[in-house]
Amino acid sequence: MLEALAGYCLLKSNKRFNTELIVPYDYLLLVLSAALSAVISAATGVSALRIFTLPNTALSVEQLLNWWQGDVLGILLITPLMLVWRKRPANWFNRDRIVETFACFGGAWLLGQVIFLEWFQAVIGTVPEFWMFLFLVWSSVRYGRHGSLLVLLVSTLQGLQGLLSDVGYFGDLTRPNDLITCWFYTLVMSTIGVVLALILHNKDQTVEKLRQSEEKLRAMFEMSPLGMARNTMQGYFVEANPTLSSMLGYTLTELQQLNYWELTPKEYDLQEIQQLELLETQNRYGPYEKAFIHKQGFLIDVRLNGVLITGKDGEKYMWSIIENISERKKNEEAMRIAALVYQNSSEAMLVFDVNNVILAVNPAYTELTGYSEDEVVGKTLALRHSVFQDRQFYDDMKSTLERSGKWQGEIWNRHKSGDVRTEHLTINTIFNLDGSVHRRVALFHDITEHKKAENLIWQQANFDTLTTLPNRNLFHQRLTSEIQKVQTQQSRFALLFIDLDRFKEINDSFGHGIGDQLLTDAALRIQSCVRNMDTVARLGGDEFTIILSNLEDFSEVELIAVRIISELSNPFKLNQELVYISASIGIVYCPEHSQDAEELLKFADQAMYSAKKQGRKRYCLYNQTTQQHTEKRMRLANDLHNALTHQQLSVVYQPIINLQTGLINKAEILLRWQHPVFGAVSPAEFIPLAEETGLIVDIGEWVFQQAVSQVLILASMLST
Numbered sequence: 001m002l003e004a005l006a007g008y009c010l011l012k013s014n015k016r017f018n019t020e021l022i023v024p025y026d027y028l029l030l031v032l033s034a035a036l037s038a039v040i041s042a043a044t045g046v047s048a049l050r051i052f053t054l055p056n057t058a059l060s061v062e063q064l065l066n067w068w069q070g071d072v073l074g075i076l077l078i079t080p081l082m083l084v085w086r087k088r089p090a091n092w093f094n095r096d097r098i099v100e101t102f103a104c105f106g107g108a109w110l111l112g113q114v115i116f117l118e119w120f121q122a123v124i125g126t127v128p129e130f131w132m133f134l135f136l137v138w139s140s141v142r143y144g145r146h147g148s149l150l151v152l153l154v155s156t157l158q159g160l161q162g163l164l165s166d167v168g169y170f171g172d173l174t175r176p177n178d179l180i181t182c183w184f185y186t187l188v189m190s191t192i193g194v195v196l197a198l199i200l201h202n203k204d205q206t207v208e209k210l211r212q213s214e215e216k217l218r219a220m221f222e223m224s225p226l227g228m229a230r231n232t233m234q235g236y237f238v239e240a241n242p243t244l245s246s247m248l249g250y251t252l253t254e255l256q257q258l259n260y261w262e263l264t265p266k267e268y269d270l271q272e273i274q275q276l277e278l279l280e281t282q283n284r285y286g287p288y289e290k291a292f293i294h295k296q297g298f299l300i301d302v303r304l305n306g307v308l309i310t311g312k313d314g315e316k317y318m319w320s321i322i323e324n325i326s327e328r329k330k331n332e333e334a335m336r337i338a339a340l341v342y343q344n345s346s347e348a349m350l351v352f353d354v355n356n357v358i359l360a361v362n363p364a365y366t367e368l369t370g371y372s373e374d375e376v377v378g379k380t381l382a383l384r385h386s387v388f389q390d391r392q393f394y395d396d397m398k399s400t401l402e403r404s405g406k407w408q409g410e411i412w413n414r415h416k417s418g419d420v421r422t423e424h425l426t427i428n429t430i431f432n433l434d435g436s437v438h439r440r441v442a443l444f445h446d447i448t449e450h451k452k453a454e455n456l457i458w459q460q461a462n463f464d465t466l467t468t469l470p471n472r473n474l475f476h477q478r479l480t481s482e483i484q485k486v487q488t489q490q491s492r493f494a495l496l497f498i499d500l501d502r503f504k505e506i507n508d509s510f511g512h513g514i515g516d517q518l519l520t521d522a523a524l525r526i527q528s529c530v531r532n533m534d535t536v537a538r539l540g541g542d543e544f545t546i547i548l549s550n551l552e553d554f555s556e557v558e559l560i561a562v563r564i565i566s567e568l569s570n571p572f573k574l575n576q577e578l579v580y581i582s583a584s585i586g587i588v589y590c591p592e593h594s595q596d597a598e599e600l601l602k603f604a605d606q607a608m609y610s611a612k613k614q615g616r617k618r619y620c621l622y623n624q625t626t627q628q629h630t631e632k633r634m635r636l637a638n639d640l641h642n643a644l645t646h647q648q649l650s651v652v653y654q655p656i657i658n659l660q661t662g663l664i665n666k667a668e669i670l671l672r673w674q675h676p677v678f679g680a681v682s683p684a685e686f687i688p689l690a691e692e693t694g695l696i697v698d699i700g701e702w703v704f705q706q707a708v709s710q711v712l713i714l715a716s717m718l719s720t
Contacts, residue, residue, distance in 0.1 A: 080145075080149055085146060085149070089143065089144070089146040089147070092143065100142065101143075104135065104138050104139055104142065104143065104147070105139070105147075105150065105151070105154075107135060108132070108135035108136075108138075108139065108151045108154060108155065109154055109158075111131060111132060111135060112132065112154060112155045112158035112159075113158065115131070115132060115158075116155070116158040116159045116161065116162035116167075117158060117161060117162050117165070117167055118162075118167045132151075132155055135151055136148060136151050136152070136155075139151045221239075221241050222241055222242060224241060224243055225243060226243060226321050226322065226323050227240070227241065227243045227244030227247050227248075227302075227321070227322035227323070227324065228240070228241045228243070228244060228319075228320070228321055228322070229241070229244055229255075229319075229320050229322065230309075230317050230318070230319050230320075231260050231317065231318045231320065232315070232317060232318075233315075233316050233317070233318065234259070235259040235260035235261050236256070236258075236259055236260070237252075237255040237256050237258060237260070238256070238317065239252075240252050240255045244322055247292075247300060247302075247322070247324050248263065248292055248294060248295060248300070249294045249295030249296055250295050254295075262293075263292045263293050264290065264291075264292065264293070265291055265293060265299065268290045268291070271288065271290060272290075275288060279306075279308055279318065280308075283307060283308040284305070284306065284307045284308065285304075285305065285306055285318075286303075286304045286305030286306060287303055287304065287305035288303070288304060288305075289301065289302070289303050289304075289325065290302060290304065292322075300324060300326050301324070301325045301326045301328075301329040302322050302323060302324055302325060302326075303322070303323040303325045304320055304321070304322050304323075305320070305321055306318055306319050306320035306321060307319050342362050343362060343363065344363075345362060345364055346364050346445075347364055347443050347444070347445050348361070348362065348364045348365040348367075348368045348369065348443065348444050348445065349361065349362045349364065349365060349441065349442065349443050350362070350365055350376075350441075350442050351439050351440070351441055351442075352381060352439070352440050352442065353437075353439060353440070354437040354440070355380070356380045356381045356382070357378065357379070357380055358376050358377055358378065358379055358380070358381065358383075359377065359439070360373075360377065361373050361376055361377070368444075368445070368446055369384065369413075369415060369416060370415050370416030370417055371383075371384075371416050384413040384414050385413070385414070386412045386413055386414050386420045388412035388420060389411065389412060397409075397427075401427060401429065401440070405428065405429035405431070406426075406427065406428055406429065407425075407426075407427045408424075408425070408426045408427070409424075409425060410422060410423070410424055410425070410447070410451075411423055411425045411444075421446050421448050422446070422447050422448045422451050423444045423445065423446055423447060424444060424445055424447045425442060425443070425444040426442070426443045426444070427440055427441070427442045428440070428441050429441075461473060462474035462477075464537075464538045466516055466519060466520060466538075467519060467520050467523035467538050468523075469523050469527075469536055469537050469538045469544075470535060470536075470537040470538075471537065471538060471539075472537070472539050472540060474537065475535065475537035475539065475545055475547075476597065478535050478537075478547060479495070479547060479597050479600070479601070480597055482547055482549060482590070483590060483595055483596075483597060483600075485549075486590055486591050486595060487595065491549075491550055491551075492550075492551045492552075492553075492554070492589070492590065492591065492592075493547055493548055493549050493550065493551055493589075493590050494547075494548040494551060494554060494557045494587060494588070494589050494590070495545065495546070495547055495548075495587070495588045495589075495590065495600050495601070495604050496545065496546040496548070496557075496560075496561060496564075496585055496586070496587055496604065496619075497543070497544075497545055497585065497586040497587075497588075497601070497604035497605050497607065497608045498526065498543070498544040498545065498546070498564065498583050498584070498585050498608070499542060499543050499544075499583065499584050499585075499608050499612070500518075500519075500522060500542035500568070500581050500582075500583055501581060501582040501583060501584055501612070501616040501617060502581065502582075502616075503515070503518070503541075503542035503581060504542075506518060506579055506581065510574070510577060510579070513575075514574050514575060514577065514579070517574050517575070518572055518574060518579060518581070519538070519542065521572055521574075522544075522568060522572075522581075523536070523538065523544070525564075525567040525568060525570075526544055526546070526564055526567070526568070528567065529560055529563045529564045529567055530546060530548065530560060531548075533549055533550065534546060534547060534548050534549055535547040535549070545601075545604070546560075548560065554589055557587060557589075558587070558619065558621075561585045561587060561619040562619070564583065564585065565582065565583055565585065565617060565618065565619065568581060568582060568583045569581075569582050569583075569617065582616055582617035583617065584608050584609075584611040584612045584616050584617070584618065584619075584620075585608060585611060585618075585619035585620070586603075586604040586605060586606065586607030586608030586609070586610070586611060586619070586620055586622060587604065587607055587619055587620070587621045587622065588600050588603040588604040588607060588621075588622040589622075593622055603622045604622065606622060607620045607621060607622040607623075608620065637689045637692075637693060639675065640673075640686055640689055640690060640693065640695055641693075641695065643673055644698065644699065644702055646676075648673055648674055648675065648676070649671065649672070649673055649699070649702070650671075650672050650674065651669050651670065651671055651672070651703055651706050651707065651710075652669075652670045652672055653667040653668070653669060653670070654667060654668045654670055655667050656668060669703060669707050670683070671683055671687075671699070671703055673686050
């Protein structure tokens with residue numbers, strides 16, 4: 001107990017001691033503490049032995065020495081092992097090291113058995129004990145402190161076992177110096193092994209710190225927002241970080257082919273000479289400003305400073321830090337320009353305080369408003385207020401300015417002449433350091449004519465120029481709005497899709513002028529059949545749509561459809577001509593049929609097509625059968641394009657018999673289509689589709705070629 005306490009106090013009193021045994025100094029301090037503290041235990045132990053077992057025997061120096069040696073050896077073996085092995089070693093049994101690990105420690109154990117326990121002595125003879133140092137060095141170099149301490153422990157235990165068994169290197173007890181030899185051997189091995197391991201560990205730690213430091217410096221170099229470069233004294237680039245490469249537009253490889261002076265405009269030659277003189281006399285230069293030539297030819301304003309350094313090769317280099325100040329230069333130039341802009345801008349500007357008192361205006365203000373500077377400075381903004389904005393408008397503007405410091409929008413203000421003009425106004429706030437309002441700056445320009453043009457463009461974008469009805473764009477907006485009302489207010493509406501029957505025939509017969517007049521009159525008749533709240537739109541050509549909004553029930557929808565058909569069936573008098581048309585109408589309900597705009601329009605179109613198929617001049621309500629028929633028709637129309645290529649079409653012949661002679665006089669060619677899904681498709685279905693899609697020409701030519709080739713084959717057979 002006294003020995004351990006003394007050793008602890010000795011080590012604790014030295015603040016440089018590290019319990020993890022990092023450097024040789026830690027181990028040497030442990031050796032010294034072990035030697036001193038072991039004196040206490042040796043003296044105490046031998047004295048107690050003499051007092052209680054051999055009271056008449058005097059203490060001997062040899063007994064004290066043996067006891068002291070044993071304690072010192074135990075401390076130097078066990079204490080480092082406990083301190084170091086608190087942390088388990090890593091990577092000993094990785095795939096790439098497991099063979100070496102077993103070879104090192106297995107070989108050390110086997111060699112210890114040979115040296116200290118006389119294994120295989122009859123075969124290989126006596127092996128010198130210093131061979132164990134080879135494994136000690138191996139374990140120290142490759143496995144550090146953990147490895148060397150493990151080899152020391154194993155070899156010491158083997159030596160003690162041989163000593164007790166009277167075999168091996170320490171087995172002969174007849175010599176009085178054998179114990180001392182064993183002690184010195186073990187002490188020397190432990191000292192060499194541990195110190196070597198600590199030296200290597202400390203070197204590795206130093207190398208690792210240097211590596212980490214270099215990585216940090218390299219990271220700073222690579223990630224710095226400032227450009228950095230190392231140049232030879234002749235100006236050639238040796239290193240440059242990505243920031244500088246990006247700044248100049250060159251890659252590092254390209255920069256290394258360039259000279260510092262090649263990137264510098266000639267106008268800076270005198271300044272560069274002065275900076276070189278400063279570098280030679282003071283080992284530093286700058287900071288100073290200049291410009292570099294970018295790869296693309298334009299100039300970049302930079303601020304440089306740097307130092308003179310000596311490289312590993314002993315050569316002198318310039319280490320430079322380059323800051324891109326182009327933005328700052330631009331800002332300074334912008335400030336100079338701003339004053340010119342204020343005086344020369346065509347946009348009116350005024351400065352006012354927190355109480356809306358005007359402090360200054362520019363010449364454009366006078367030109368746009370008619371008021372001179374003397375007439376408005378000292379007055380409030382209310383000088384030009386018009387009656388088109390109420391008090392609430394100005395209260396909201398004030399609230400926005402107080403909350404965000406900005407306001408932007410359109411405003412009506414009075415000209416000095418009394419005319420009201422539309423202006424686009426932007427207000428920004430300049431704050432004091434304490435956050436209070438210093439000044440507000442307003443910019444505005446007259447947009448009266450622009451608003452007129454904008455309204456005209458909006459009108460043209462949303463309304464049909466011929467009928468003045470909402471066009472496809474506005475129709476879709478209102479349809480979407482109605483669907484949203486259905487979803488949020490549980491309302492209902494109906495969509496009608498109207499197509500004028502045989503309108504193309506009228507257009508072709510009477511000309512487009514008559515056709516346009518007919519469309520205009522038809523639009524008026526359709527509008528007369530619905531309520532003011534409903535939307536009548538022209539999608540294009542002779543197609544119209546109606547949105548019947550906010551319906552309690554759908555009973556009146558069919559009445560409206562009948563009324564429209566009746567109105568459009570009455571003759572149209574156009575340029576002394578009486579023109580008759582009819583209409584086919586498809587009807588779809590929302591939300592019953594769908595709540596999707598595209599689906600509603602598609603379903604209404606399908607229902608309208610069904611009305612046409614049923615004979616025109618009627619309406620048809622959408623149902624599932626209508627959709628299935630339309631989808632099948634579309635599928636057939638698409639597949640008809642590939643029918644010839646895939647050899648799905650065939651011809652058959654229907655004989656025509658002369659009733660007088662009873663002989664086949666001729667034959668009628670019939671076309672058949674065997675669809676891979678629908679089977680045999682009736683010509684009544686696919687011939688109209690072929691005519692609509694224009695495929696009828698290709699199909700007709702194919703039928704003709706089939707008939708001719710088959711007739712030739714038949715003629716050839718008959719002739720033989």
